[in-house]
Amino acid sequence: MRVSGVWVLFLSLYLSVTHAEIAKTLGVSPADRSLYRSSGSPFACRGNPQRTIPWARVNDDYCDCPEDGSDEPGTSACIKGKFYCSNKGYRGETITASKVNDGICDCCDGSDEYTRGHCKNNCWEMGQQMRKDAEEEKKRYEEGIQLRQNLIAEAARELASKRAELDVLKGQVDAARDEANKLEESKKSIEEKEAQERVVLEEKKRQEIEAARPPSPPAADVPEEPFIPDPNTGEDAQVPAPEVVEPTDPGLPDLSPEDRAVIDEQLAPLRTEKDAAVSAWQKARDEFADIERKIKDLETLLALDFGPDNQHYYMHGKCYDYKSKEYTYQVCPYNQANQGGTSLGKWDKWESNPNGGFPTMIFDNGQQCWGGPKRSIRVSVECGSDTALYEVSEPAKCEYAAKLRSPLACSAQHLEILKANAETAGHEHDEL
Numbered sequence: 001m002r003v004s005g006v007w008v009l010f011l012s013l014y015l016s017v018t019h020a021e022i023a024k025t026l027g028v029s030p031a032d033r034s035l036y037r038s039s040g041s042p043f044a045c046r047g048n049p050q051r052t053i054p055w056a057r058v059n060d061d062y063c064d065c066p067e068d069g070s071d072e073p074g075t076s077a078c079i080k081g082k083f084y085c086s087n088k089g090y091r092g093e094t095i096t097a098s099k100v101n102d103g104i105c106d107c108c109d110g111s112d113e114y115t116r117g118h119c120k121n122n123c124w125e126m127g128q129q130m131r132k133d134a135e136e137e138k139k140r141y142e143e144g145i146q147l148r149q150n151l152i153a154e155a156a157r158e159l160a161s162k163r164a165e166l167d168v169l170k171g172q173v174d175a176a177r178d179e180a181n182k183l184e185e186s187k188k189s190i191e192e193k194e195a196q197e198r199v200v201l202e203e204k205k206r207q208e209i210e211a212a213r214p215p216s217p218p219a220a221d222v223p224e225e226p227f228i229p230d231p232n233t234g235e236d237a238q239v240p241a242p243e244v245v246e247p248t249d250p251g252l253p254d255l256s257p258e259d260r261a262v263i264d265e266q267l268a269p270l271r272t273e274k275d276a277a278v279s280a281w282q283k284a285r286d287e288f289a290d291i292e293r294k295i296k297d298l299e300t301l302l303a304l305d306f307g308p309d310n311q312h313y314y315m316h317g318k319c320y321d322y323k324s325k326e327y328t329y330q331v332c333p334y335n336q337a338n339q340g341g342t343s344l345g346k347w348d349k350w351e352s353n354p355n356g357g358f359p360t361m362i363f364d365n366g367q368q369c370w371g372g373p374k375r376s377i378r379v380s381v382e383c384g385s386d387t388a389l390y391e392v393s394e395p396a397k398c399e400y401a402a403k404l405r406s407p408l409a410c411s412a413q414h415l416e417i418l419k420a421n422a423e424t425a426g427h428e429h430d431e432l
Contacts, residue, residue, distance in 0.1 A: 024036045024037070024038070024055065024058050024059055025037075025073075025074075026059055026073065026074030026114075027059075027073035027074030027075075027082075027083040027084055027097075027100070028073045028074070028084055029084040029092065029094065030092070032073075036058065036073070038055045042054055042055070043055050043057070043058050043071060045064070045065030045067060045068065045070055045071060046065070046068055046070040047065060047067030047068030047070060047080075048065065048067045048068075051064075051065060051067075053065075053071060057071065058071050058072075059071070059072060059073065059074045059075060060072075060075075061075045061077050062077055063077040063078035063079075063081070065078065066078065066079070066080070067080070068080050068081075069081025069082065069097055072097065073097075074100070075097065075100060075101075076097045076098055076099075076100040076101060076102070077097070078097055079097075079098070080097075081096070081097030081098075082094050082095070082096065082097060083095050083096070083097050083099070083100045083112055085106070085107030085108070085109060085111055085112060086107075086109060086111060087107055087108050087109050087111075087123045088109060088123060089109075089123035089124035089126075089127040090108050090109075090123035090124070090126045090127040090130060091127075091130060093107070095107070095112060099112055100112050100113075101113055101114070101115045101116065103116065105118075105119035105120070107119070108121065108122050108123040108126050109121045109123045134418065137418060138415065138418045138419060140383060140384065140385055140410075141383055141410045141411075141414060141415040141418060142415065143385045143407075143410075144383045144384060144385050144406075144407040144409070144410030145407070145410045145411070145412055145415060147385060147407035147410075148311070148407040148408055148410050151311070151314045151407060151408065152309045152310070152311050154314070155306070155309075155310045155311065155313035155314060156309075156310065158313070159302070159306075159310055159313060162298055162301065162302060163302065165294075165298065166295065166298040166299065166302070169291050169294055169295050169298070170295060172291055173288070173291050173292065173295060176284070176287055176288040176291050177288050179284045179288070180281065180284040180285045180287075180288045183277065183280050183281040183284045183285075184281050184285070186277050186280075186281070187274070187277040187278050187280075187281045190270070190273055190274040190277045191274055193270065194267060194270045194271060194274050197267060197270060198263065198267060201263045201266055201267070202255060202260075202263060205255060205259050205262075205263065206253055206254075206255065209253045209255075209259075210253060213253070301316070304316070304334060305349070305350060307350060307359070311408050312333070312350065312408065314387075314406075314408060315333040315334070315387070315406070315408070316333060316334050317334075318332070318333065318387075319331065319332040319335075320332075320387065320388060320389040320404060321389060322388075322389040322390060322391070322392055322402070324392060327339050327340050328340055329344075329389065329392045329402065331361070331363075331377070331379055331389055331402060331404065332347075333347065333361060334347050335347055336363065337363040337366070337377045337379070337400075337402075339375075339400075342366075342367050342375070343366040343367040343375065344363060344366045344367075344375045344376065344377040344400055345362075345363030345364045345365055345366035345374075345375060345376045345377055346363060346364070346365050346366070347361075347363055348362040348363060348364050348365075349362050350362070351378075357409075358380075358381045358382075358408070358409040358411075359381075360378050360379065360380050360381070361378070361379035361381070361404075362376075362378060363376060363377045363378075363379070364376040366398075369397065369398030372397045372398045373397075373398055373399070374398070375398045375399075375400070376398070376399055376400065377392075377399075377400035377401065377402055378399075378400070378401050378402070379401075379402045379403070379404050380401070380402070380403055380404070381403075381404050381405070381406050381408065381409045382403060382404070382405045382406075382409050383405065383406075383407070383409045383410035383411075383414070384405025384406055384407065384409070384410075385407060386405070386406075386407075387404070387405065387406040387407070387408075388404065388405055389402060389403070389404045390403055390404070390405060391403040
């Protein structure tokens, strides 16, 4: 009769430790194994510590702790029981007790089918891919952390430069305003001088034309109206005399285009001076407006929340695209997000991650969805050696979710966890 590898493993374990200890720790995770070593006191059910049983009844294939099945970690006796697969060479996992000795290999080391021993141990093969993936992830984090440090340093330099620029502009704005006001007054003075000079020249020209015009004939005498007897009354009736049009005083004559052209020529030096004053004022006005605009833009920028160490500054002013089969999605941190020509929302905030990871971007108040809410999108950020939008989904109607990888999400704390996992991967002790 052939003996399977799993049974050989169990026989060797029986030779090295007592049968009682093997039975009590079977199916128990490493974190809980100290709870299954007899200390002279009865075993207390973990889900109900008031219920105690003798140690002999632990893993005896009878459920004494129905609240959680904690007395039967290695059998299928309890409905709520859990069995831990050590899976040496891969990763440990917990399965429901009902899967123990059911004829199906659920643990890659076959430990869940110990009464049959027919399961092949393929944990090492599975662990090879796991270790490869873990190594790649560790390498990605190492590269990302270095890039993150560079980006944070660059952000510090750029923001310091922006603050210095803001200080300089604030020192210039008053002088620029005063200069624009002074040049505006100068411009107005020259404009008024030109207008007054034009009035004088036009009046003078009109008088010259009037003087050269021949005198008007004297007005004709108006005869008195004769009185004719009224045949009906016999009284004299006044008969209107023919209407005599009184000559109107034409006043000063208007100027011809030729006359105005002469005056324009006479005013040319003053107009040149005025044009220069207008140009100087417009330039000063534009410079003042430009300084004010820059101050406003810088104050708005520096008031934004760029997170710890201003790490999010790197994403400001940038957009990231992702093309699916139907649409092109674009996410612009601190601005907006779109699905083609449809707005998925305006920038709202960074939302903290309850698990302590990198915060999530929130965009809301997008285009109204037909029969639904206004569109919105949440963008989670994961560690990567580059910054790219790589996945977009719609978990609820008009509520989108996207994933973006970036060096900014690569934390030194998580790298230490990855290193620790890499060191212990596949080396867990099997204490069945």
